[in-house]
Amino acid sequence: MNKMRLLLVIVLLLAATIGLQAQDDDMVSEFGAGEIELLFWNGLTGPDGETMVGLVKAFAEANPDVSVRMERLNWTQQYFPKLLAGLAAGNPPDIFLMHEYEMTQFATMGVLKDLSDIYSNNGGPIPIDDVSPAIIEALTFDGKILGVPLDFHGYGEWHNCDLFDAAGVPCDTLATTRDEYLDLAQRLTLDANGNNAQSDDFDPDNIVQWGTSIFWYRPGFLTALAQNSMSWADDMGNALLEDQAIIDTMQWFQDLECVHHVAPPPAGFDRYRALSINMAIFNHGSWAWNFVSQNVENWMALPYPALGEEGNSAVWASAHVFYLPIQAEGERLEASKRFLAYMSDAGLDWAHSGMPPARISQIEAMDPEVYPSASTFGANLLANGVFDRQHRNWLEIEAQYADAMARAFESECEVSMADVFPEANARIQRILDRYN
Amino acid sequence: MIGRLRQSLSPEKKSAAGSWRTWKWYVGNYAFILPFMLLFAIFILRPIVASLQMSFFRWEIFGPKPFIGFDNYDELLNDDLWWVALRNTVYFAFLTSALLTTIPIFIAIALNLPFRGRNVFRTLFFFPYVLSASVVGLVMRWLLGQQFGIVNYLFGTVGIGPIPFIADSDLVIPSLSVITLWWAFGFPMLIYLAGLSNIPQDIYEAARIDGARGWQMTRYITIPLLRPIILFVAVTQLISHFQVFAQPYVITNGGPAQDSFTVIFYMFRAAWTYFRMGFGTAMAVLLAVIIMAFTLLQFRFGGRRLEY
Structure with missing residues (x-):
């Protein structure tokens, strides 16, 4: 009997373990039965990945000579090591997804x-x-276009209209200066007694509704x-993070959290997501749609406000x-290009x-x-979107x-931007010097 | 037969026959270890030499591979992030090794006592050791999360917390150490159980006759006789935990800020995210030297007056 119990315990524990490990299987999808087999890697591990699954399935149905195996990997931890190993070993996926800012690094290696x-100016199907x-x-490197864009995403503001109502502020209120933004955030931040952050009776240790947020730093x-x-950095290869204007900005x-008490301390993704339902202004990107629409009943998406120079509405x-490896050729190259053209046309999906x-x-x-x-977001990005500076590293x-800002933002107000940016600047300068 | 052969041979011939027999004896013995030596040379020695060699080059996998002498080491020693990573690694390695060297002794002693269900407990205590790092990481993130973690939920029911186990600068390394204790506990426990089974029972009987009781026997018989095993566990644990990677990689991603950023994590990032293989291997070489130094110190101070 004892042995039976022991066996049962072991089986249950093993089942639990296998259950956990089987979660990864959801990240692999295969569609179609065509003879031309394409392997497609991406880092869409969130809800957007499910939308991509639908698109790949539709492509496979429309192209019966092609089958596609899609593998989703965590961007930061798994994707690049695996991609690099695949490229180095001469066994990369047929199609892979990255951002535009990662392109120069791979383009410099000559692997794209x-x-x-594929663009119309060279006789291809995508109207340039x-x-x-x-x-x-x-996406242009040495005069060649090395990728096909899937989307045009970026930063913006999500307003929780119920929290705006609770503070007596119209939900579509958008600040146009830093002072206006601080004033708005203060009016939206409420303590347990209903006092906002402009009130003399405001209790910063007992906040139930936050005005704004500092989320993903980049x-x-x-x-x-x-x-x-x-x-x-500038075009001469000088790092500029020691610039006092950048530090002050x-x-x-950081002062929104540490001085004005209108933003909660950033402390990890899970905690921040949990807090986000108590944030009147949730600063996040277009990718937060699924999260916001599933967790906030009344919300509104607005362009990111202009908080810098007067009239400068630039937004990240x-x-x-989509990229293809340099080795791509023959019928798989042709099928991959069909896939890229299909995805470009399916932008609305x-x-x-x-x-x-x-x-x-x-x-x-x-x-x-x-x-x-x-x-x-799309209309704002088209008008004001600015891409990050590219560099081979x-x-x-x-x-x-990013690490410098994490050290400051996650220090519980003990470390300021002036403490971390000079150090980060020196490191970036060393990197820039390495290639100058 | 051999005796007769010897008698019939001249001294020169006898010497030649001796050499032949000695040579045959050596060949036979080396043949037995040859498979291991071959595998060692291919999978251990060759990568070690290649790593050492690689650390003197600027190699980014693709493109040219210029020789840069000690530049990678120079950059490393002037890199404040390296020192942050090393400090975190040393803290984690010593704390975790101390926990994993001491606590399993007492559990092993308890599990060595005769009681019903002993094997069930031995299996349960060993079980976490067979889990993969990613499973442990996922489970611990669920357990220790500040908002939705079960541990904080239970603490909350008695009015404690929430405690930011993996989000607080001061708590993150101790938390990772305790997670590792739970995960890796089985191996040292098993080693100690093997060591305990080798202690002759008549020593305990003699002590009992002399009036020794529970703790006295543990203090004056069990622990002294386990000293070689304790040294082995301490050395292997320190070596192992200096190479900590999976726990910060899966559970904290090196944060908060850089408070759980470790040397192997940095090495992985340098090599596989920044594509700086030469710089990454320089870190590996330096870490190997540091581990070797600590291991020698352990043998120097822990290996004295060992009772075998």
């Missing part, structure tokens, strides 16, 4: 296929005039730089981009994930009733400024 001929010139420029940082016509954001933008499409005509065709956030550079 020239896709210029229908793609934002800013995206085309970002989009906020790059947007702030763009709105002040600044950058983390980012300190203003990015794009998911992809926009159901909340991501604005890459094609201008598709952005303009979005019905706000059907695409309530993507249409707002962009990933290493990004880690320096």
Whole structure:
């Protein structure tokens, strides 16, 4: 009997373990039975991945000679090591998705296929005039266009209208200066007694509703730089994070938490997501559509406000981009190009994930009733979207400024931006010098 | 037969026959270890030499591979992130090794006592060791999460917390150590159980006759006789936990800020995210030297007066 119990315990524990490990299987999908087999890798592990599953399935149905195996991997931890190993070993996927800012690093290595001929100016099916010139420029390396954009996503504001109502502020209120933004955030921040952050009786230790948020640092940082016509480096290869204007700009954001008590302390993704339902202004990107629409009853998507130079509405933008490996050839290359053209045409279907499409005509065709956030963000990004500066070691550079901000924002107000930016600047300068 | 052969041979011939027999003896013995040596040379020695060699080059997998001498080491020693990573690694390695060297002794002693269900407990205590790092990471993130974690929920029912186990700068390394204790506990426990079974029972009987009781026997018989095993566990644990990677990688991603950023994590990031293989292998070489130094110190101070 004892042995039976022991066996039962072991079986249950093993089943639990296998159950956990089987979660990864959801990240692999196979469609179609065609003889031309394509392997497609991406990092769409969130709800947007489900939308992509639908698109790939539709492609396989429309192209019966092709079958597609799609594998989704965590962007930051699994995707790039696996992709690099595949490229180095000469066994990469047929199609892979990255952002535009990662392209230069791979382009410098010479591992990306020239896709210029997929665009209409070279006789291809994708009308080049229908793609934002800013995206085309970002995807051009040594005169060749190396990718096909899937979307045109970026930063914005999500308003929780119930929390705006609770503070007596109209939900569509959008600040146009830093002072206005602080005033708005203070009026929206409420303590347990219903006092807002402008009240003398306000209790900062007992906040039940936050006015605003500091979430993913990079989009906020790059947007702030763009709105002040600044950058983390200049064209001469000088790192610029020691610039007092940059430090002051980012300190203003930290002060929202540490001085004005209108934003909660950033402390990890899970905690912040949990808190986000108590944030009147949730600063996030177009990709937050699924989360917001599922967790907030009455919400509104608005363009990111201009908080820098007067009239400068620049906002950080990015794009998911399809790339092919340099080795691609023959019928698999032809099938891969068909896949890319199909995905480019299916931008409005992809926009159901909340991501604005890459094609201008598709952005303009979005019905706000059907695409309530993507249409707002898409129009703003088309007009004001700014891509990050590219560099052959962009990933290493990004880690320096992102880590610096994490050290400050996550220090419980003990570390200021002036403490971390000079150090990050020195590191970025070393990276820049390595290639100058 | 051999005796007769020897008698019939001249001294020179006898010497030649001896050499031949000695040579045959060596060949036979080396033949037995040859499979291991071959595998060792291919999968251990060759990568070690290649890593050492690679650390003197700027190699980014694709493109040219210029020789840069000690530049990678120079950059590393002037890199504040390396020192942050090393500090975190040393803290984690010593704390975790201390926990995993001491606590399993007492559990092993308890599980060595005769009682019903002993094997069930031995199996249960060993079970976490067979889990993969990703499973442990997922489970612990669910358990220790500040908002939705079960541990904080239970603490909350008695008015404690929530405690930011993996989101607080001061708590993150101790939390990762305790997670590792739960996960890796089985191996040292098993080693100690094997060591305990080798302690002759008559020593305990003699002590009992002399009036020794429970704790006295543990203090003056069990632990001294386990000293070689304790040294083995301490050395292997320190070596193992200096190479910590999976726990911060899966559970904290090196955060909050860089408070759980470790050397192997940095090495992985340098090599596979920044594509700087030469710089990454320089880190590996330096870490190997540091581990070797600590291991020698352990043998120097822990290996004295061992009773075998």
